[in-house]
Amino acid sequence: MNFENIKIPVLALRGLNIFPEMTISLDVQRDISVNAVNTAMKNEQVIFITAQKDAEVEKPEYSDLYSLGVVAIIKQILKLPDNNLRVLVKGIRLAQLEYVDSYTPYITGSIVPVCLDGIKKKTKATEATVRSILSLFDEYFNYTRHINSEVHSIISSSGEDFERFTDLVAANLDISVEKRQDLLETLSVSKRLKMLLKILTEENEILALKNSINEQVKESIDKNQREYYLREQLKVIHEELNGDSFNENEIDEYLKKLDSIAVSDEVYRKISKEIKRLQLMPDNSHEATVVRTYLDTVFDLPWNDETPEMTNPEKCKKILDKEHYGLQKVKERILEYLAVRELAPDKNGMILCLIGPPGVGKTSVVSSVASAMGRKFARLSLGGVRDEADIRGHRKTYIGSMPGRIINAVKNAGSSNAVILLDEIDKMASDFRGDPASALLEVLDKEQNHSFRDHYLEIPFDLSKVMFITTANTASSIPPALYDRLEIIELSSYTYLEKFNIAKKHLLPKQLKEHNVKSSVIRVTDSAIKEIIEHYTLEAGVRNLERELASVIRKAVYEIRTTKVDKITVGIKEVERFLGVRKFDEKNENDLSEPGVVNGLAYTSYGGTLLNIEATVLEGSGKVELTGQLGDIMKESARAAICYIRSKATKLSVDNSFYKDKDIHIHVPEGATPKDGPSAGITMATALVSALSGKAVRQDVAMTGEITIRGRVLPIGGLKEKALAAHRHKIYNIIIPYDNLKDITNIPEEIKDDFNFIPVKNMDEVIKHALI
Numbered sequence: 001m002n003f004e005n006i007k008i009p010v011l012a013l014r015g016l017n018i019f020p021e022m023t024i025s026l027d028v029q030r031d032i033s034v035n036a037v038n039t040a041m042k043n044e045q046v047i048f049i050t051a052q053k054d055a056e057v058e059k060p061e062y063s064d065l066y067s068l069g070v071v072a073i074i075k076q077i078l079k080l081p082d083n084n085l086r087v088l089v090k091g092i093r094l095a096q097l098e099y100v101d102s103y104t105p106y107i108t109g110s111i112v113p114v115c116l117d118g119i120k121k122k123t124k125a126t127e128a129t130v131r132s133i134l135s136l137f138d139e140y141f142n143y144t145r146h147i148n149s150e151v152h153s154i155i156s157s158s159g160e161d162f163e164r165f166t167d168l169v170a171a172n173l174d175i176s177v178e179k180r181q182d183l184l185e186t187l188s189v190s191k192r193l194k195m196l197l198k199i200l201t202e203e204n205e206i207l208a209l210k211n212s213i214n215e216q217v218k219e220s221i222d223k224n225q226r227e228y229y230l231r232e233q234l235k236v237i238h239e240e241l242n243g244d245s246f247n248e249n250e251i252d253e254y255l256k257k258l259d260s261i262a263v264s265d266e267v268y269r270k271i272s273k274e275i276k277r278l279q280l281m282p283d284n285s286h287e288a289t290v291v292r293t294y295l296d297t298v299f300d301l302p303w304n305d306e307t308p309e310m311t312n313p314e315k316c317k318k319i320l321d322k323e324h325y326g327l328q329k330v331k332e333r334i335l336e337y338l339a340v341r342e343l344a345p346d347k348n349g350m351i352l353c354l355i356g357p358p359g360v361g362k363t364s365v366v367s368s369v370a371s372a373m374g375r376k377f378a379r380l381s382l383g384g385v386r387d388e389a390d391i392r393g394h395r396k397t398y399i400g401s402m403p404g405r406i407i408n409a410v411k412n413a414g415s416s417n418a419v420i421l422l423d424e425i426d427k428m429a430s431d432f433r434g435d436p437a438s439a440l441l442e443v444l445d446k447e448q449n450h451s452f453r454d455h456y457l458e459i460p461f462d463l464s465k466v467m468f469i470t471t472a473n474t475a476s477s478i479p480p481a482l483y484d485r486l487e488i489i490e491l492s493s494y495t496y497l498e499k500f501n502i503a504k505k506h507l508l509p510k511q512l513k514e515h516n517v518k519s520s521v522i523r524v525t526d527s528a529i530k531e532i533i534e535h536y537t538l539e540a541g542v543r544n545l546e547r548e549l550a551s552v553i554r555k556a557v558y559e560i561r562t563t564k565v566d567k568i569t570v571g572i573k574e575v576e577r578f579l580g581v582r583k584f585d586e587k588n589e590n591d592l593s594e595p596g597v598v599n600g601l602a603y604t605s606y607g608g609t610l611l612n613i614e615a616t617v618l619e620g621s622g623k624v625e626l627t628g629q630l631g632d633i634m635k636e637s638a639r640a641a642i643c644y645i646r647s648k649a650t651k652l653s654v655d656n657s658f659y660k661d662k663d664i665h666i667h668v669p670e671g672a673t674p675k676d677g678p679s680a681g682i683t684m685a686t687a688l689v690s691a692l693s694g695k696a697v698r699q700d701v702a703m704t705g706e707i708t709i710r711g712r713v714l715p716i717g718g719l720k721e722k723a724l725a726a727h728r729h730k731i732y733n734i735i736i737p738y739d740n741l742k743d744i745t746n747i748p749e750e751i752k753d754d755f756n757f758i759p760v761k762n763m764d765e766v767i768k769h770a771l772i
């Protein structure tokens with residue numbers, strides 16, 4: 001083919017140019033282009049293809065065309081609708097459009113061939129450039145992938161033919177027409193190589209940047225999509241495996257709950273880990289149930305539920321006064337404690353402990369304190385707790401494990417600043433399962449309790465805002481380490497008058513309200529209340545009294561319902577009708593006038609009680625038997641008493657050899673209650689002297705005091721409680737150790753004058769006052 005100044009149809013391309021060696025399919029629309037192709041097809045299928053400088057120009061003239069283009073061969077044409085054509089062309093060689101001959105019906109131009117300025121001698125630098133271009137092209141190929149892999153391999157194998165190589169690479173770059181034209185017009189191959197190197201480097205950089213931006217955007221968008229997709233997959237897998245549906249809502253619910261609580265990162269991580277674990281478990285599996293229970297427990301906790309606190313001492317006092325009769329000192333101490341706590345909340349690490357017999361209002365006072373402060377209230381009993389796990393919970397790995405009592409109480413209270421009553425801390429024991437007292441210490445310690453770790457929860461929970469208040473029946477059995485942290489407030493037994501007032505002003509209205517009856521319908525007379533106190537209850541507090549009152553009201557309500565009466569007045573007769581015969585009657589009391597039976601006074605966890613100590617002497621060989629669940633100290637007291645009697649036998653008109661030929665049996669009734677302590681010393685000695693000498697003991701006398709082997713009487717504790725007990729039993733002559741005289745001031749004024757206290761220094765005086 002001779003190309004010299006040949007007249008040839010010209011195809012003007014818009015937004016595209018072609019290179020030699022390049023095969024490309026083009027859609028041709030314009031008439032001038034369609035005509036040019038058709039004419040070329042009629043001749044040798046040769047056509048000159050060049051790009052328009054401005055793609056917008058409809059009818060390009062010479063100046064609108066790049067003069068350097070490519071002579072190409074039309075390989076195939078395909079007629080499309082609307083007289084359009086699809087043309088497959090292959091570039092043959094470079095040529096220059098010298099001038100245009102005519103513009104209609106198509107452009108005809110005169111062209112001259114153009115040769116590249118090839119590389120004469122291959123240098124190492126050229127080789128290096130080619131290799132760099134190849135590796136950059138590989139990279140480019142990896143980024144774009146729009147080049148077909150066949151082309152890629154042709155390019156890779158055309159390294160030796162530099163002209164062809166540059167054409168091939170340039171043809172496959174997705175760059176602007178201007179740049180491509182630049183490359184086309186650069187006739188020096190070595191320059192072209194450098195240009196390619198530069199263009200490829202730039203393009204790769206841009207592509208890398210674009211890719212990383214895309215990645216980032218995709219990553220953030222995809223995270224949610226990915227999770228959604230994975231979850232969908234998981235659902236299908238679940239259904240396939242278990243035949244049941246996977247509860248995705250549940251997981252969403254948990255995740256929502258997790259986002260709604262304010263917790264530390266550690267806690268957040270741990271909970272979300274558990275939720276993810278649940279997601280992977282078969283729905284009905286045992287493990288899933290365990291995790292579900294765990295999550296429910298965690299979300300039930302008041303993580304950020306706090307009730308606004310009112311600390312107005314005046315208001316607190318009003319509420320306490322309104323809800324409780326008497327207890328002046330107790331109320332004052334509590335208010336002082338609250339005031340100090342408010343001023344220096346962190347410094348005062350002491351915990352309030354209310355000590356007193358059952359039923360004296362410890363629990364209800366604390367509950368009033370909570371309501372006065374606007375805090376929620378929960379109570380947990382520590383009675384019988386021996387295991388540390390009771391306080392701290394069991395690890396989740398145990399079957400049926402649960403959180404400990406503390407966390408449970410917080411959960412029940414439903415607020416993170418609740419008042420929690422730790423009831424009966426004196427009834428806590430320790431054994432091989434760990435020491436619950438030390439776990440409790442951690443709970444109460446301000447330094448540690450802001451991150452209390454329950455074994456079951458495994459995550460720290462802040463207990464520092466909780467106000468703990470403890471109660472106990474006796475101080476002596478509180479674990480010593482705990483005792484040190486407690487600020488003790490003592491509540492003592494109620495006197496008869498106090499009980500009457502409490503019943504009238506509080507218990508009765510409360511019970512009427514609970515039974516939903518008006519006081520005009522059921523009227524309980526004062527004498528009925530007195531009857532119940534005196535003959536139906538015998539207790540330090542008012543618990544049984546409340547119970548009996550409830551019982552009276554219940555029965556009265558029943559009577560109103562079943563008979564025609566519409567109101568009832570409860571007097572003494574009605575009390576007997578409703579509650580049966582008197583439970584405690586003076587006439588029913590033991591007949592104490594026989595020798596060997598003495599009224600002792602003891603202080604137990606139920607308050608003061610009257611103990612009838614009995615001693616019997618039988619023919620025998622000097623054995624001593626003690627029954628009635630006596631502790632070691634009590635047994636020692638009995639031996640001290642025997643020793644004293646031996647030393648004073650003649651003076652006491654007791655047979656000198658009683659310890660050799662008589663057996664002695666001392667019994668303290670009410671055997672179910674363990675008793676201990678030295679204060680029954682003089683009582684046992686008196687019982688023994690009475691039994692051995694055959695002289696009876698005054699039944700209107702009660703006594704308390706420790707005895708030494710020489711017969712000295714030592715002071716005892718709990719005189720107030722013991723006096724109250726004696727008063728309940730209507731015994732007013734009380735023999736007390738001389739050194740306890742000072743304690744008489746503690747005895748309530750209203751009953752103090754009823755007593756005849758007989759202070760004694762030694763056993764001789766006791767015998768003088770007690771025996772008839």
Ligand code: ADP
Pocket residue numbers: 323324325326327356357358359360361362363364365502506507541542543546
């Ligand atoms: P404790 O905790 O000391 O065993 P509780 O608090 O359970 O005693 O009291 C038993 C009942 O007696 C409760 O109904 C309580 O309201 C009532 N109660 C006790 N003391 C008083 C008091 N001083 N005033 C009014 N009610 C009282």
